[in-house]
C-alpha cells in the first residue's frame with residue numbers, strides 16, 4: 001500500500017497524534033500557550049515527523065481531513081486542561097481557503113467549550129498574501145469569533161507587509177532561521193530588531209521561534225522580545241501540560 005492510502009486510513013484508525021510545545025514569556029518563562037504539532041505513529045515505521053507526510057497530505061487533498069482532525073484534537077486537549085494558556089494550531093492554506101472553515105472552527109469550539117480567545121491559528125504568509133476574497137472572509141469571521149490569527153515563519157516568504165494592515169492579524173512568529181544567527185551574524189540581529197520594531201509599531205505580538213540557548217534568550221530580552229518558543233524552554237511533548245519551561 002502506498003503512503004497516501006496508508007495516511008487516509010491512519011486518520012480514521014487513530015494513528016495521528018499531537019505533540020505540544022510551550023510558548024513562553026521570556027522574562028519569568030511562564031507558559032502562555034502551546035503549539036500543536038502533528039505526528040503519525042506509523043505501525044511499521046514508528047513516529048513520523050510532519051515533513052514525511054504533510055506534503056503527501058497537501059498533494060492528495062487529505063490535508064483537509066487531517067487538518068480537521070488536528071483542530072478538533074488540539075482544541076479538546078486545551079479544553080481538558082485547566083491551564084488558561086492558548087493552543088496554537090497550524091492551518092494549511094488548502095484548509096483555510098475552503099468555505100466553511102470558520103464554521104468548522106466555531107463548531108469545534110462550541111463542542112469543546114474552549115473559549116475562542118484560547119485558540120490561535122497559525123497561517124502562512126502565502127495565504128495572507130493571496131488573500132483571495134474567500135480566505136479574507138474566513139479570516140474576518142474567525143476574528144469576529146474571537147479567534148486570534150498569527151503569521152507563521154514570518155520573514156521567509158514574500159513579506160508583503162500590507163496584509164498586516166488589511167487583515168486582523170494579532171501576531172507574527174519570527175522564523176527560527178533568524179534566531180539561529182543571533183549574536184553571531186549581525187544581519188540576523190538587525191533583522192530580528194527590525195521585526196520587533198515592526199510588531200510593536202503595529203501593536204501586534206512578536207513570537208521568536210527556535211530559541212535554543214541562554215545567550216539567544218538574553219539577546220532577545222535585550223531587544224525587547226516578550227514571547228518565544230524553542231528547545232531551551234521545552235521540546236514538543238505528547239503531554240499537554242507537562243513540558244517544563
Ligand code: G
Pocket residue numbers: 036037038049050051054067070090091092236
Ligand atoms: O516540529 P515539526 O517537525 O513538527 O514541524 C514541522 C513543520 O510541520 C512545521 O512547519 C509545522 O508548521 C508543520 N506542522 C506541524 N503540525 C502541523 C499541522 O497540524 N498542520 C499543518 N498544516 N502543519 C503542521
Ligand code: G
Pocket residue numbers: 021037090152153176209210211212229230231232236
Ligand atoms: O514551521 P513551524 O514553526 O510551525 O514549525 C515548528 C517546528 O520547529 C517543529 O518542527 C518543531 O519541532 C521545531 N522546533 C521547535 N523548537 C525548535 C528549536 O528550538 N530548534 C529547532 N531547530 N527546531 C525547533
Ligand code: MN
Pocket residue numbers: 035090122152
Ligand atoms: Mn507553526
Ligand code: NA
Pocket residue numbers: 152153154173175176209
Ligand atoms: Na514557524
